[in-house]
Amino acid sequence: xxxxxxxxxxxxxxxxxxxxxxxxxxxxxxxxxxxxxxxxxxxxxxxxxxxxxxxxxxxxxxxxxxxxxxxxxxxxxxxxxxxxxxxxxxxxxxxxxxxxxxxxxxxxxxxxxxxxxxxxxxxxxxxxxxxxxxxxxxxxxxxxxxxxxxxxxxxxxxxxxxxxxxxxxxxxxxxxxxxxxxxxxxxxxxxxxxxxxxxxxxxxxxxxxxxxxxxxxxxxxxxxxxxxxxxxxxxxxxxxxxxxxxxxxxxxxxxxxxxxxxxxxxxxxxxxxxxxxxxxxxxxxxxxxxxxxxxxxxxxxxxxxxxxxxxxxxxxxxxxxxxxxxxxxxxxxxxxxxxxxxxxxxxxxxxxxxxxxxxxxxxxxxxxxxxxxxxxxxxxxxxxxxxxxxxxxxxxxxxxxxxxxxxxxxxxxxxxxxxxxxxxxxxxxxxxxxxxxxxxxxxxxxxxxxxxxxxxxxxxxxxxxxxxxxxxxxxxxxxxxxxxxxxxxxxxxxxxxxxxxxxxxxxxxxxxxxxxxxxxxxxxxxxxxxxxxxxxxxxxxxxxxxxxxxxxxxxxxxxxxxxxxxxxxxxxxxxxxxxxxxxxxxxxxxxxxxxxxxxxxxxxxxxxxxxxxxxxxxxxxxxxxxxxxxxxxxxxxxxxxxxxxxxxxxxxxxx
Amino acid sequence: xxxxxxxxxxxxxxxxxxxxxxxxxxxxxxxxxxxxxxxxxxxxxxxxxxxxxxxxxxxxxxxxxxxxxx
Numbered sequence: 001x002x003x004x005x006x007x008x009x010x011x012x013x014x015x016x017x018x019x020x021x022x023x024x025x026x027x028x029x030x031x032x033x034x035x036x037x038x039x040x041x042x043x044x045x046x047x048x049x050x051x052x053x054x055x056x057x058x059x060x061x062x063x064x065x066x067x068x069x070x071x072x073x074x075x076x077x078x079x080x081x082x083x084x085x086x087x088x089x090x091x092x093x094x095x096x097x098x099x100x101x102x103x104x105x106x107x108x109x110x111x112x113x114x115x116x117x118x119x120x121x122x123x124x125x126x127x128x129x130x131x132x133x134x135x136x137x138x139x140x141x142x143x144x145x146x147x148x149x150x151x152x153x154x155x156x157x158x159x160x161x162x163x164x165x166x167x168x169x170x171x172x173x174x175x176x177x178x179x180x181x182x183x184x185x186x187x188x189x190x191x192x193x194x195x196x197x198x199x200x201x202x203x204x205x206x207x208x209x210x211x212x213x214x215x216x217x218x219x220x221x222x223x224x225x226x227x228x229x230x231x232x233x234x235x236x237x238x239x240x241x242x243x244x245x246x247x248x249x250x251x252x253x254x255x256x257x258x259x260x261x262x263x264x265x266x267x268x269x270x271x272x273x274x275x276x277x278x279x280x281x282x283x284x285x286x287x288x289x290x291x292x293x294x295x296x297x298x299x300x301x302x303x304x305x306x307x308x309x310x311x312x313x314x315x316x317x318x319x320x321x322x323x324x325x326x327x328x329x330x331x332x333x334x335x336x337x338x339x340x341x342x343x344x345x346x347x348x349x350x351x352x353x354x355x356x357x358x359x360x361x362x363x364x365x366x367x368x369x370x371x372x373x374x375x376x377x378x379x380x381x382x383x384x385x386x387x388x389x390x391x392x393x394x395x396x397x398x399x400x401x402x403x404x405x406x407x408x409x410x411x412x413x414x415x416x417x418x419x420x421x422x423x424x425x426x427x428x429x430x431x432x433x434x435x436x437x438x439x440x441x442x443x444x445x446x447x448x449x450x451x452x453x454x455x456x457x458x459x460x461x462x463x464x465x466x467x468x469x470x471x472x473x474x475x476x477x478x479x480x481x482x483x484x485x486x487x488x489x490x491x492x493x494x495x496x497x498x499x500x501x502x503x504x505x506x507x508x509x510x511x512x513x514x515x516x517x518x519x520x521x522x523x524x525x526x527x528x529x530x531x532x533x534x535x536x537x538x539x540x541x542x543x544x545x546x547x548x549x550x551x552x553x554x555x556x557x558x559x560x561x562x563x564x565x566x567x568x569x570x571x572x573x574x575x576x577x578x579x580x581x582x583x584x585x586x587x588x589x590x591x592x593x594x595x596x597x598x599x600x601x602x603x604x605x606x607x608x609x610x611x612x613x614x615x616x617x618x619x620x621x622x623x624x625x626x627x628x629x630x631x632x633x634x635x636x637x638x639x640x641x642x643x644x645x646x647x648x649x650x651x652x653x654x655x
Numbered sequence: 656x657x658x659x660x661x662x663x664x665x666x667x668x669x670x671x672x673x674x675x676x677x678x679x680x681x682x683x684x685x686x687x688x689x690x691x692x693x694x695x696x697x698x699x700x701x702x703x704x705x706x707x708x709x710x711x712x713x714x715x716x717x718x719x720x721x722x723x724x725x
Contacts, residue, residue: 062681062684062685063680063681063684065680065684067677067680067681067684093709094708094709094710095709096686096708096709097685097686097707097708097709097710100684100686101684182683183688186683186686186688203706203708203709203710204666204692204694204696204706206664206696206697210696210697210704210711213697213699213704214697214699217699217700217702217704217713218699218700219699219700219701222699222700314713317713318699318700318702318704318713319699319700321700321701321702321713321715322700322701322702325715330715331702331713331715355677421675423674423675423678423714423715423717423718423721424702424713424714424715424718425678425681425682425712425713425714425715425718426712426713426714427710427711427712428704428711428712428713
């Protein structure tokens with residue numbers, strides 16, 4: 001039996017889904033957290049005998065007629081996948097709005113059971129809902145639930161199972177009310193509300209939450225408060241607890257304890273030295289260099305989860321709307337970007353909640369500019385190795401990211417022709433005390449995913465990198481790395497990096513592996529440099545300094561942050577942009593931004609800091625001239641098109 | 656007049672919703688249509704915080720100008 005969960009955004013569908021299935025899907029206190037359908041078996045305790053029940057969680061919708069992309073997923077599923085029962089989750093604190101969708105669902109003909117959720121909030125407010133009366137009027141079973149504390153769930157599933165047994169034919173006709181138009185539907189709902197709901201305090205009264213909103217979304221205070229909150233999250237994750245634990249992991253655990261123990265063990269049992277090198281330098285060294293950052297990432301996700309759960313995200317959207325409008329976006333674009341600071345993939349998927357196509361496209365292109373958790377190891381490693389005294393380097397990446405999002409947005413708007421007609425509307429959910437328990441499980445979940453990634457794709461890549469740097473094309477072990485396969489491959493790409501001041505095939509190799517997964521950049525350096533030196537990678541002024549000056553190191557950071565993200569994120573971009581043409585434009589744009597920015601940092605920075613020309617100054621100037629010329633031509637072309645369009649519309653008006 | 660002319664804290668009646676059909680339909684599904692009442696809760700940085708039925712929403716000025724009140 002298949003049960004579909006449908007209801008308004010932020011009514012608690014995913015919380016209910018998690019409670020019923022034992023899954024740990026992302027929940028958050030704003031509209032549009034779930035943007036894809038998810039399916040799972042019920043937990044054993046909720047299964048009903050001889051009947052294996054599957055539950056499908058759907059994105060929230062206000063109406064069966066979709067407004068945004070993720071709402072369309074819900075309509076398509078309900079209408080064409082024909083679930084056996086629909087559980088319509090209704091936010092009991094906003095019953096009058098929710099019933100619009102409820103009556104539409106009942107009309108379809110699939111049995112519907114209503115879960116009257118957030119009953120704890122209704123009771124707290126002292127409101128009263130005549131459930132029995134409402135049930136009779138709607139001709140469908142209503143079960144009171146509180147998904148956060150798993151109240152009423154057993155009864156809900158029993159009612160759903162019961163409802164599925166009465167084939168819809170019996171119910172239809174005699175009881176289901178249908179409406180010839182939606183005006184009548186709203187009138188009917190208003191009558192129901194008058195009849196069955198008693199509110200203690202009218203919801204149009206200004207509440208404490210409204211007063212909080214007036215501060216956190218204040219015209220002038222809103223932005224500083226947002227920056228303060230984000231700064232606190234990152235300071236705690238990167239510099240604070242997370243950074244401290246990662247330091248221990250990197251320096252002691254993976255820097256000394258484990259490699260030493262492994263070496264002793266392998267020498268003890270007499271393993272071939274090459275094999276020993278593969279295991280210690282390749283596998284442990286490479287993966288260890290990445291896994292060392294696990295605490296940092298766990299703390300980051302813990303904090304982000306608390307933030308998402310509180311209800312603050314919707315307010316951030318309100319604060320940012322004014323500023324994002326200036327670059328052709330709206331407040332809705334900020335949410336993919338904040339989600340993207342954890343991982344770009346869910347961030348990119350979150351762009352589905354943006355109704356305007358152009359706005360969605362720009363947001364998809366700009367979201368990967370936000371440093372994701374996989375880029376954190378690169379930032380952390382380079383900050384420690386090159387700038388041990390300067391705590392501004394890590395945060396500066398976020399500042400540059402914000403700056404580049406603004407510049408990028410303005411540039412995209414100039415380069416491509418579109419009209420910005422989007423209007424902003426965002427539901428403001430009630431604030432809620434974030435659940436520590438949920439944040440904790442979310443953190444463990446992300447840790448598990450990270451370890452899985454490290455022990456699969458990163459481990460495989462590292463083993464490969466180790467082989468490629470240890471063996472030549474003739475498949476014989478080489479004496480010097482520069483004769484290896486990896487050096488050969490890296491040398492092909494390396495000339496492209498000369499204008500950026502990055503010399504050496506090693507840097508090219510690290511950049512390539514970074515496209516598979518950004519953590520690989522760190523792991524590849526660990527493997528490559530372990531051979532030549534016994535110093536830990538993370539030591540200030542350590543082995544990395546043979547490749548970089550502090551200025552080029554900073555440029556390398558910028559390059560890795562702004563060039564196209566990892567393959568998985570490119571895949572997500574592909575499916576959200578929906579056309580190869582736009583994917584090409586997006587990747588070209590991201591590559592251009594990353595490349596140009598790194599070039600400028602190296603060339604201008606070297607000139608300013610050391611008073612001399614950096615390596616590759618002349619090619620860099622040629623590249624820069626080409627980029628500037630290209631952008632100029634692109635904007636000119638777009639201007640011509642815009643002019644044509646405006647003339648066309650004028651002619652149209654005259655006619 | 657437009658919703659933008661309402662006073663903060665004032666509950667007013669909606670006379671008409673203008674603008675794009677798609678937005679009108681969306682507002683309708685939230686319970687924002689002619690004959691219903693709407694409350695202006697706050698104006699924050701160019702956005703209008705409104706109460707429709709039992710929900711709070713932030714809308715931008717252009718959308719607020721598509722809501723005509725008496």
